[in-house]
Amino acid sequence: MTTSAPSGTEFAATPIPYSAEELAAITYNSDGLVGAIVQDVTDGAVLMFAWMNAESLTKTLKSGRTWFWSRSRQEYWCKGETSGDRQYVRSVRYDCDGDCLLVIVDQEGAGACHTGSRTCFYRAFGGESESAESTGP
Amino acid sequence: MTTSAPSGTEFAATPIPYSAEELAAITYNSDGLVGAIVQDVTDGAVLMFAWMNAESLTKTLKSGRTWFWSRSRQEYWCKGETSGDRQYVRSVRYDCDGDCLLVIVDQEGAGACHTGSRTCFYRAFGGESESAESTGP
Numbered sequence: 001m002t003t004s005a006p007s008g009t010e011f012a013a014t015p016i017p018y019s020a021e022e023l024a025a026i027t028y029n030s031d032g033l034v035g036a037i038v039q040d041v042t043d044g045a046v047l048m049f050a051w052m053n054a055e056s057l058t059k060t061l062k063s064g065r066t067w068f069w070s071r072s073r074q075e076y077w078c079k080g081e082t083s084g085d086r087q088y089v090r091s092v093r094y095d096c097d098g099d100c101l102l103v104i105v106d107q108e109g110a111g112a113c114h115t116g117s118r119t120c121f122y123r124a125f126g127g128e129s130e131s132a133e134s135t136g137p
Numbered sequence: 138m139t140t141s142a143p144s145g146t147e148f149a150a151t152p153i154p155y156s157a158e159e160l161a162a163i164t165y166n167s168d169g170l171v172g173a174i175v176q177d178v179t180d181g182a183v184l185m186f187a188w189m190n191a192e193s194l195t196k197t198l199k200s201g202r203t204w205f206w207s208r209s210r211q212e213y214w215c216k217g218e219t220s221g222d223r224q225y226v227r228s229v230r231y232d233c234d235g236d237c238l239l240v241i242v243d244q245e246g247a248g249a250c251h252t253g254s255r256t257c258f259y260r261a262f263g264g265e266s267e268s269a270e271s272t273g274p
Contacts, residue, residue, distance in 0.1 A: 017263035025260070037174050037183060044181025046174060049237040061262060095257035096250050100186040102258040113233050120232035121239040123162070125198060126154035 011088040011106045013064035018092075025098045028054065033069060036101040038112060041090045047112035048120040050079075052101065057092075064089045066103060085109035148225040148243045150201035155229075162235045165191065170206060173238040175249060178227045184249035185257040187216075189238065194229075201226045203240060222246035 028034050033051040040047055050068040052060065056076055059067035066079040066087040080086030087105040094101050111118030165171050170188040177184055187205040189197065193213055196204035203216040203224040217223030224242040231238050248255030 019262075019264070022260075022262050022264075035172060035186065037186065039181075039183060044176075044183075046176060046181075046183065046239050049172065049174065049232060091261050091263075093258040093261040095186060096252050096254070096259070097257075100257075102183050115233050117233070120234075120237075121230040122233070123159075124228050124230040125156075125159050126228075127156070127159075 011086070011108055013088055014090075015064050016061045016089055016092055018058075018061045022094075023054075023058070026054070026057065026094060026101075027098045029099070031071070033071070034099060034101055036066075036068065036103050038066065038087060038103045038105055040107050041104050042106070045119055046121055047087075047105070047107060047118070057101070060089060060103070061092060066105065079112070080108060083109065083114070085111060087112070148223070148245055150225055151227075152201050153198045153226055153229055155195075155198045159231075160191075160195070163191075163194065163231060163238070164235045166236070168208070170208070171236060171238055173203075173205065173240050175203065175224060175240045175242055177244050178241050179243070182256055183258055184224075184242070184244060184255070194238070197226060197240070198229060203242065216249070217245060220246065220251070222248060224249070 026034055032053050035049060036052045037049055038047045039045065051071060053069045056067040056069050059076070066089060068077055068079065070077050086108040088108065089103060089105055091104040092101060110116060113120040113122065163171055169190050172186060173189045174186055175184045176182065188208060190206045193204040193206050196213070203226060205214055205216065207214050223245040225245065226240060226242055228241040229238060247253060250257040250259065
């Protein structure tokens with residue numbers, strides 16, 4: 001398995017093993033969706049948040065690539081299939097209530113955000129820049 | 138401001154500055170809620186995911202402590218007020234769509250999860266232990 005590869009290195013998609021018992025631990029909301037936080041394996045940066053349904057979760061586990069459900073387009077989307085900014089899954093965790101996923105990935109390309117930023121969370125209250133910490137009032 | 142304090146150190150609650158323009162960038166779902174990812178400032182660990190409404194977001198910014206909205210109890214809750222596992226906010230970020238928050242905190246006490254784990258995401262597909270990476274099938 002390839003992790004923390006230097007820029008330009010090709011990542012390998014590696015299926016994540018799972019059991020029926022683990023799948024049964026996930027609870028979906030009234031729209032059949034569960035939230036998925038995507039985190040970079042190399043430094044822990046939170047890259048994005050999107051939604052999965054049961055089918056996109058199993059597609060993610062089987063393919064080792066992130067598959068989400070688009071609520072606006074009502075269709076599956078595989079991250080980076082258009083932009084090239086693919087995500088290679090290294091681990092899928094789930095929380096105590098089973099109603100949120102934490103997907104840990106190798107992020108290919110410029111980043112996760114459609115704006116071109118590495119992370120979708122590029123803005124902060126108090127007008128901070130991308131990686132600065134709050135300095136208080 | 139106190140960050141990365143050793144265990145046992147008392148943290149300070151520090152208000153986060155914000156503008157009306159920043160507040161207006163946040164979009165809420167049909168229940169008036171926005172998802173909030175909570176991340177540890179010391180090492181980037183994702184600790185938990187919970188929901189805020191507009192009022193709990195401003196309470197969080199003004200107080201420098203995390204305030205959420207409980208969907209099951211239909212009430213505000215300040216993290217750690219009962220357990221002592223308080224969260225001291227260092228930064229509040231928001232994503233490109235404005236529909237997800239990333240709250241970066243100093244976590245006091247044993248951790249964020251009501252089970253006693255440091256993080257709510259203590260389980261992984263493939264039966265991994267808390268901090269192990271997936272080793273593939």
